[in-house]
Every structure is written in C-alpha cells, then in structure tokens.
Amino acid sequence: MKKIKILLLLWLSFVLTDNTFASTIDNIKVIDNNTIEMTASNDVNFSDTYIEWDIKVLKDIPVSYSSKDVNNAKKILLNLWDDLIANNSYSLISILWVDWNIDFTIWDYLKGEIINEWLEEWDEWIEKINIIDSRTIELYFTSDVENDTFEFKILSEVPTVKLISNWNNIIDLEIKENLEKNMDYILMILALEDKDWNKLVFDEDLYDFSTSNDLVIDNEEKEVVLASAKDEKIEDEWNINVVASSIKEIPETWATTWFLVLLTIILNVFFFLRKKILI
Numbered sequence: 001m002k003k004i005k006i007l008l009l010l011w012l013s014f015v016l017t018d019n020t021f022a023s024t025i026d027n028i029k030v031i032d033n034n035t036i037e038m039t040a041s042n043d044v045n046f047s048d049t050y051i052e053w054d055i056k057v058l059k060d061i062p063v064s065y066s067s068k069d070v071n072n073a074k075k076i077l078l079n080l081w082d083d084l085i086a087n088n089s090y091s092l093i094s095i096l097w098v099d100w101n102i103d104f105t106i107w108d109y110l111k112g113e114i115i116n117e118w119l120e121e122w123d124e125w126i127e128k129i130n131i132i133d134s135r136t137i138e139l140y141f142t143s144d145v146e147n148d149t150f151e152f153k154i155l156s157e158v159p160t161v162k163l164i165s166n167w168n169n170i171i172d173l174e175i176k177e178n179l180e181k182n183m184d185y186i187l188m189i190l191a192l193e194d195k196d197w198n199k200l201v202f203d204e205d206l207y208d209f210s211t212s213n214d215l216v217i218d219n220e221e222k223e224v225v226l227a228s229a230k231d232e233k234i235e236d237e238w239n240i241n242v243v244a245s246s247i248k249e250i251p252e253t254w255a256t257t258w259f260l261v262l263l264t265i266i267l268n269v270f271f272f273l274r275k276k277i278l279i
Contacts, residue, residue, distance in 0.1 A: 022203040028187060030211050032218035033178040036187070039170050040200075046165035047195040053163045054191040055173060058155040060184040060208075061090075066152060073144035074127075078152060082183075083134040084110070088156050092129070092137075095151040100141065102126045110134065155186065167195070181215045184208065 027039040036057070040046075062081040069075035084090070089105045102125075104114045115128045123142065130138040159176035179185070187207040192200045 022201050024203055025187075025189070025207055028207055028209045030179065030209065030215065031172070032216035033180075033211075033221065034175050034219045036173040036175065036179075036209075037170060038173065038187070042169060044169045044200060045167065045195050046169065046171055048165055048167040051163050051165060051171065052191065052193040052197065054189075055160065055163065056188040056190065057158040057160055057173070057175065058186040058188060059158055059180075060186050061154040061156065062184065063152050063154065066150060068145050068148065074141045076139040076141075076145060076150070078137045078139065080135045080137070080154065084131070085156070091155045092126075092139075093153045093155065095153055096147075096149060100124075100126050102129060104129060106131075158185070178219055178221055179211050179215065181211055182213050184210050 023044050024041045025038055026041055027037075029037040029039075031037050061084075063078050064081045065077075065079040067077050069077060084106050086106055086108055089103065091101065091103050093101045102116055110131050110133065112132075113128055113130050116126050119125055119127060119142070125142055127140045127142045130140070132138060158179070161174040161176045163171055163173055165171045185208070187209060189202055189205050189207075192202075194200055
C-alpha cells in the first residue's frame with residue numbers, strides 16, 4: 001500500500017510539473033524583410049499543415065525626449081527618434097508612470113488635435129494629444145502631472161500574413177508590409193498551439209528584436225510615406241475648383257456687368273491718353 005501511495009505521489013508530481021512547464025522562444029532571426037524565423041524550445045513540435053496562432057509584430061518608435069511643460073502642469077511634450085507614417089495606427093503607452101495610454105491613427109495627413117474618445121467625465125487619463133509634426137507630440141492630461149520622471153513607448157502594428165513550419169520546433173512568420181532596416185520591433189505572442197492542438201504557455205509573451213542595415217530584401221521594399229501637414233494652398237485651389245465646377249450656367253446679368261466694366265476701362269484709357277496729348 002505504501003508503494004502505491006509513493007507511485008501516486010510521483011505521478012501527481014509529474015502531471016503538475018508537466019502542466020505548469022513553460023516553453024520558451026530560444027531564438028528570433030530576421031531572414032529577410034518579409035520573414036521572421038522563431039525557434040521554440042525542444043519540447044515543442046509544430047504542425048506542417050495548420051497552426052492556430054495569434055502573433056503580433058509591433059514597430060517600436062523610441063521617444064528621444066520627454067518633458068513636462070513649465071507653464072501647463074497637465075501637458076507633456078514628446079519628441080520621437082523616428083517619423084510617424086501615413087495611414088498607420090499607433091499605441092502610446094506609459095511605462096514608468098500610471099497606466100495612461102491612448103490609441104490614435106494617422107491617415108493621409110497629420111491631424112493636429114486628437115481627442116480621447118474613450119475618456120469618461122470622471123476619468124483621470126489622457127484628455128487629448130496634439131501632433132505638431134511627424135516627430136513631435138503634445139500630451140494633455142485631465143489632471144496635473146505630479147511626477148518628474150516618466151517614460152513612454154509608441155508602438156505601431158505591422159500586419160502579418162501566415163505562419164508555417166516543417167513539423168519541428170521552428171516557425172516562419174510572413175510579414176505583409178515589409179520590415180524596415182535598422183529598426184526595433186517587438187514580437188507579441190497572444191496564442192500559439194503545437195501539432196496536437198495544445199495551447200502553448202511561454203515564460204515570456206514579449207520578445208524584442210531588431211533589423212540590421214544589411215537586411216536581405218526578399219520582396220520589393222514598400223515606400224515609406226511620412227505623415228505631413230496638409231498643403232493649405234492645394235486645399236484652397238481644390239475648393240475653388242469645386243465652386244467653379246458647381247456653377248453650370250453664367251447668369252445673363254453677368255454679361256451686362258462685364259460689358260459695363262469693359263466700357264469703363266476703355267473710357268478711362270481714352271481720357272488718360274487725351275490728357276497726355278494735350279499736355
């Protein structure tokens with residue numbers, strides 16, 4: 001009976017240990033501007049036909065400078081190392097401070113003021129952001145910023161296409177929009193299953209990686225379009241064209257008006273020349 005109890009305890013210990021064991025991602029290698037190779041620990045085996053997954057690739061835009069406004073205690077100024085890109089969504093995340101985060105999107109042009117639509121009347125959060133240019137952002141909070149030390153991250157999601165494996169512990173993640181050279185990225189594993197459809201548990205969910213200056217170009221590099229201010233002159237010309245195109249017919253009174261204006265000009269010229277001759 002004693003031996004049975006010992007064996008039972010050993011079996012329970014094995015089951016509990018097996019269930020709580022966390023796998024690891026041992027290596028992340030950027031194969032080219034379109035492919036990321038991830039090597040999991042040896043206990044993992046992926047299917048070569050179908051893998052259930054949810055993995056995000058986030059572009060990490062470092063904040064080069066952040067400072068509290070001397071005249072407005074609710075305002076912080078941020079400067080970025082890299083430019084904001086047109087037609088991209090971003091997440092601004094506070095690291096060392098309270099959890100005051102905000103998501104925003106840059107479309108074809110920079111939008112000056114972006115209001116936090118999720119803000120409730122009683123919330124202490126980011127009230128709005130003001131984008132000065134592609135590297136400068138002003139943050140406005142609902143209450144005074146008391147801390148003097150803070151850190152922010154700005155992340156932009158890079159769309160992914162598919163995940164494949166050759167029935168081993170290595171998976172290749174295909175990127176839809178190409179990776180950029182000399183750029184920092186974050187790989188976020190939200191869900192990943194092995195060949196037996198078991199949901200894997202990792203000791204970490206976030207992994208940092210970077211691309212080099214000699215990144216292999218497998219697919220044609222996507223043109224990077226920096227977000228810029230809208231050209232007011234172009235907009236005014238467009239408005240004039242719209243107004244002009246909306247006028248289908250010239251009123252009959254316009255012909256009379258232009259005739260009188262032309263007659264006045266001719267008479268003025270005539271009297272001017274006559275006066276010069278007499279002199």
